Amino acid sequence: MATVETGRAGVGDSPLRKEDAPLIAGQGRFVDDLKLPGMAFAAFTRSPHAHATITRIDTSAAEAIEGVVAVYTSATLGIEGGVPCASNPTGETKQPKRPILAEGRVRMVGEPVALIVASSQAIARDAADAVVVDYDPLPVAIHPEKAMLPGAPQLHEIAPGNKCVTITHKTEGFDAVFDAAPVKVSLTIDNQRLVPVAIEPRAVLADWVTANDEVTLYTSTQVPHFVRTFVAAVLGVSEAKVRVIAPDVGGGFGSKLNVYAEEFAVAQASRLTGHPVKWIETRSEAMVSTIHGRDQLQHATLAADADGRVRALRIHMIQDVGAYLQLLTPTIAHLTVFMVPGLYDLPHVDITLDEIFTNTTPTDAYRGAGRPEATHMIERMMDRLADELGMDAAELRRKNFIPKAAFPYTSATGLSYDSGDYEPALDKALEMSDYSTFEARRAEARARGNYRGIGLSTWVEICGLAPSAVTKAIGVGAGGWESAILRIHPTGSATVITGSSAHGQGHETSWSQIVESELGIPFDQVEVIHGDTGYSPYGLGTYGSRSLAVGGIALFNTCEKVRDKAQLIAAHLLECAPGDLEWADGKWQVKGSPDKVKTIQELAYAAWAGDSMPAGVEPNLEATTFFEPPNFTFPFGTHVAEIEIDGETGKVTIERYTAVDDCGNVVNPMIVDGQVHGGIVQSIAQALFEEAVYDDSGQILTSSLVDYMIPAASELPRITSARTVTPSPTNPMGVKGIGEAGTIAATACVVNAAVDALSELGIRHLEMPLQPARVWQAIQDAKGKQ
């Protein structure tokens, strides 16, 4: 692994992370590590029913427990508003109110009904169990395809047929092209429901100082500014009086890109009791009260010419949104709509997306957020087509790639792909994976009684969310820009304050590298602050592989502003015109006179001293940027999985995994590799192990980590990775984004490999997760037919 052996820590180097020192020493500061004077503890009484009317709540037994400070229901908590949803894709999306605490009816297991504040966590949890709630159970709607049917139990009066929103997109001339195509293949694909499971559950500590009506909220979030805005709006307090701090955050993966009922409830409890109030989510709570991901059913038909050229795709997608909408719920499957064509020159699409309420936990952004669903679908369809035509899966893809010369390329769903060069990544992945010699390995495994298969995923994604005009056009109630402040101190060190909010991505390291490269201030003399609305200009946070491509560019542009100002000061001090200066290695120097020079540190001191500034130039070297991205970025790559299926048990083992990704220019290769590894493993987890399961009564059967399988190291392969570099023309650093690439790519190649392995039995499709029992059953069924 690369380290700072060169002593350089600029863009493209791999300095070790600044973030690590406290985390490896046990000195991290996560929300649950914080203590405040007089602190009390919260716990929630939650619904055990998926759908029921509440006929009575008796809090008296809970209130009688020694140490209980207060017990609240919706009648006493005093919050009129509900959990916000900032997503309305069509302008006609049904957005039923989600109360902070249930108001007379519950619509999912785990819905909070009462809130206890007590002197200890144990007492709070005891008291939560002592709240007596009488429920009259109602019929439930659990499976979205059934929930859409006439006569199905209804969740919300404003959403007849349980329909949240329908989104359609059909290209002009679709029907003629689709009908005329000589080859058609169809699949129904279930992109199963997942639970994000950041290893740190959610956690909130609210400190409402009632004397001046100011609140500080420590919360484990990816989006502290959104939390501040919505806490102010929902609780009726000035936004300027709300400070939100995301201290160390133990993973998010989209699940903390949200504003939750518990954040409002705990803040309000602090306001009402006058105590700082801490709430720590238990894992069992988290399995139902934190958002779920995916749960999209797809019926797709791909139409092609006899030579394998793809012509048109028709797809009906049914997205289970759960019982209520969270912050961005309706937008997630909308992103699938955009990415349906993948990286193929597919001119026609006919897409219908139905988003349906059911009596389950809301779905929302989970690493990849809508794009894994698209990639998995189109990559399964391409393999199905290759199989139908008897073509090699790699060559079919190569034939249909958007050609390099076609960029910027406008897709059938209206996106403008910024740059791409797909064949080199494919070629490199085929070579690294020994694709051409695979058949010998298949035969060798078959001789041992096992089935071996190889599968491809050639992927593209939409990153760098998002141009504000686009977020508005697709009905998201927030812009997509990002902020940065750069402050050079009199002694020449620097502070960066970024609106991006890291939770493991290594911003402190990468942002310091940008400053070293752009201004010549050493990496070790740059401090990066994030996740605190008290310090930071408004920031939109970390999600959607946006931090570097939007927040990093905000910092890059801020460095340019600082350098430009320093140039004016240098010219004044060196008694020359600014145009006579050139920038080199952290210094402004007179062209041709390297002895006439001012370092950035000297200029920072001069700007602070302020006594010899050029006319009209303000003292100090500090600048702020709000960067509005002109377009998305579109990273891409090829992944290859080689798997073996135990012929007797159906157990799938990934024998080799090769990833070639292209995320444009790279700031820190070590961090990029880490993101790739983590994303791939999270996606392998979907392909092989994970599934959130509800029974027909709406009880979740996977309500702990005993029942919901997060894979350990022993279940996973070593990943071999490499890169190609196709810079983005969208931003001055040429960067694209990498955080979600692995999760977007991996399910398809793993499942394609498994189907390839079993194709000799006539198997043409397998649903995730490929747990041994399911694969074994598929083998038995196929053998029975033979």
Add this chain to the structure above:
Amino acid sequence: MGVPISLTVNGKHVDREVEPRTLLVQFLREELELTGTHVGCDTSSCGACTIHLDGEAVKSCTILAVQADGAALVTIEGLGKDGELHPMQRAFHEQHALQCGYCTPGMIMSAAHLLERNPNPTEAEVRHGLEGNLCRCTGYQNIVEAVLAVVKG
């Protein structure tokens, strides 16, 4: 109602009275304010709370504080010696074996103990030895690299 317990934590003698239902991890975090040991689940699945108890790696969410009476504990805060990081802590840093850092203390404690039992493991043995600890960020690859780096010395 408190039960007196007496134990050694990171080389220091500790005498306390605890409520019988107090889990060892709660005792460490809340009573001794050693918050480097984390809680990530309620089923002994994730391993974020792993510490050393009389030389064995244990999940401190799975035993009561009263059961640790008389024991010698080491937590992540006490793993290093004489102000120096333990080689496993250094290796996690050098091999980029952590991202969010939440599972990291438990993972380091398990990994350090793994090498005490088996100083020269294969990659497969490292992966098997860490199966009681979950990480959601790294894909484990660099964690395995870190352990192997310590083996190589």
